[in-house]
Amino acid sequence: MKQRKSRRAKRWWDIVHLGSGVGWFGVALCQLVLNVISRVTADAGLRQAAHKIGHTLDIWLLIPLVLLALVSGVVLAWRSNWGVFRHWWIVVKLVATLALMTFSAIWLGGWIGTAVELALTTPPDYFEVRNKLLAGSIFNNVSILLMVVISVFKPWGRIRQVTPG
Secondary structure (H helix, E strand, O other), X not given: OHHHXXXXXXXXXXXXXXXXXXXXXXXXXXXXXXXXXXXXXXXXXXXXXXXXXXXXXXXXXXXXXXXXXXXXXXXXXXXXXXXXOOEHHHHHHHHHHHHHHXXXXXXXXXXXXXXXXXXXXXXXXXXXXXXXXXXXXHHHHHHHHHHHHHHHHOOOOXXXXXXXX
């Protein structure tokens, strides 16, 4: 009976992890589309609206989904034979998730706020921040796809354990 509960719990953690990862990628794709729209339109109101929507997605969806993917990934690794620090692919994904979370919250979040403020005008500062947002969105999407590839192929093997003595 205990094994049955354990298997059921793992399936729920799998669903949470896959769902939050897919959601994270979906929000990242939406932000990429919004940044492309802000890049190609001449309509200042549309530019500002695209940045406001991107900011809303960032606060209300992206950050919670990344945190959920992070927590569920650690729980899955910890409760399995893979372990959190036994295989390189898990450590790389953990570090990449933390790095993307930090990058998205600090830099992209800051750039979106600046873009919202400057979008109705067209000073050189706005063009610079708009280009940073587009590059950052591309970087996020490519990074997420690379993490999916790492999850499928599980490269680099086990981390060698150092034995004392």
